[in-house]
Amino acid sequence: MASSSATPSAVEREPIIRLNDVQLTLASTAGPVNILRGIDLSVRPGERIGIVGPSGSGKSTLLAVLAGLERVSSGKVHVAGADLNGLSEDRLALWRRNRVGIVFQSFHLIPTMTALENVTVPLELAGAADAVARARAALAQVGLAKRETHYPAQLSGGEQQRVALARAVAPRPALLLADEPTGNLDGSTGHAIIDLMFGEAARLNSTLILITHDENLAGLCDRVVRIEDGKVKSIESRPDNKAPQQAAD
Numbered sequence: 001m002a003s004s005s006a007t008p009s010a011v012e013r014e015p016i017i018r019l020n021d022v023q024l025t026l027a028s029t030a031g032p033v034n035i036l037r038g039i040d041l042s043v044r045p046g047e048r049i050g051i052v053g054p055s056g057s058g059k060s061t062l063l064a065v066l067a068g069l070e071r072v073s074s075g076k077v078h079v080a081g082a083d084l085n086g087l088s089e090d091r092l093a094l095w096r097r098n099r100v101g102i103v104f105q106s107f108h109l110i111p112t113m114t115a116l117e118n119v120t121v122p123l124e125l126a127g128a129a130d131a132v133a134r135a136r137a138a139l140a141q142v143g144l145a146k147r148e149t150h151y152p153a154q155l156s157g158g159e160q161q162r163v164a165l166a167r168a169v170a171p172r173p174a175l176l177l178a179d180e181p182t183g184n185l186d187g188s189t190g191h192a193i194i195d196l197m198f199g200e201a202a203r204l205n206s207t208l209i210l211i212t213h214d215e216n217l218a219g220l221c222d223r224v225v226r227i228e229d230g231k232v233k234s235i236e237s238r239p240d241n242k243a244p245q246q247a248a249d
Contacts, residue, residue: 015078016175016207017043017066022075024061024230035061036072037230045174048201048208050218053227059211062227063179066209067100068092080174097126101168101206103197105180107160109152109167115139115159116148119167126171138170139163141203142196158189162196169200176206180213194220 024036036058043049053059064070065077068084077084080099087095109118119138123131139145142162152160161181168176178197182190194217201208210221218224219238226233 014045015042016045016047016080017041017209018076018078019065020076022065022077023073024058024065024070025073035230036065039075039227039230039232041225041232041235043207043209045207046205047223048198048210048221050210050212050221050224051227052212052215052218052224053233055213057227058230059227060179063177063209063211066175067102067177068096097122098171099174101171101173101176103161103164103168103176103178103181105183107152107157107164107184109160109163111152114149114151115144115155115163115166118152118163119170122167122171128171134170135166138166141169141200142166156189157185158193161185161189161193165193165196165200169204169206172204173206176201176204176208177211178208179211181210182212182214182217 019039019041022036022039023034025032025034027033039062051059051062061070065072065084066079068079068087072085080095082095082099084092084095110121113121116132116135116139119135120131123134128134136145136148139148142165144159144162144166147155147159152163155163161184165181176197181197182193185193198208198220200206208221210218212218222238224236224238226236
């Protein structure tokens with residue numbers, strides 16, 4: 001008879017992301033365009049994955065597939081406990097709300113809401129009774145406790161991206177997706193954001209998928225996935241890598 005400890009170990013080994021022969025073809029005036037051309041990828045819980053490749057290689061499209069924002073033409077997409085191909089748009093929205101945090105290059109904050117209100121929105125949509133308290137804690141975690149009442153236009157680019165990061169991590173997602181999160185920031189500000197992002201992912205034990213053109217940034221991850229022409233060209237492991245870690249409170 002198997003020991004009682006076998007089941008938890010099996011659960012821990014279960015990938016949080018499984019992509020099998022994922023293909024995505026979009027229509028255009030010039031005919032069908034193959035964006036993803038047979039992507040296979042498996043990611044373990046808690047891993048940090050950097051995805052790199054030239055512009056137009058399919059990186060951001062792949063991120064959209066992982067977030068349930070883009071439907072594939074064929075292939076299997078199993079992410080954070082769900083078969084995304086089998087979910088309706090409404091169920092995808094619920095799954096994304098509960099399981100996924102996304103940080104975009106362009107921040108995507110609501111301009112008429114304060115920093116605190118921006119972070120509170122996803123928590124209120126999820127029905128969290130302590131939405132405001134959790135939003136305040138998330139802002140404090142990224143160093144913006146004193147900027148709660150400021151609107152996006154009153155914040156610097158780095159501060160806006162911190163608000164976006166706080167909004168993404170406040171619901172404590174299993175999966176944190178970041179699409180060129182430092183693309184609109186200067187070097188020192190970008191490094192500070194990355195320190196926070198890796199630290200928050202570690203604190204929450206979230207799996208981090210990072211899209212970037214920056215090889216040095218990708219090199220901070222456990223593995224680097226290189227994509228070209230909609231295909232995985234290579235996957236490089238960095239077993240001895242030491243990514244930035246945010247100090248625990």
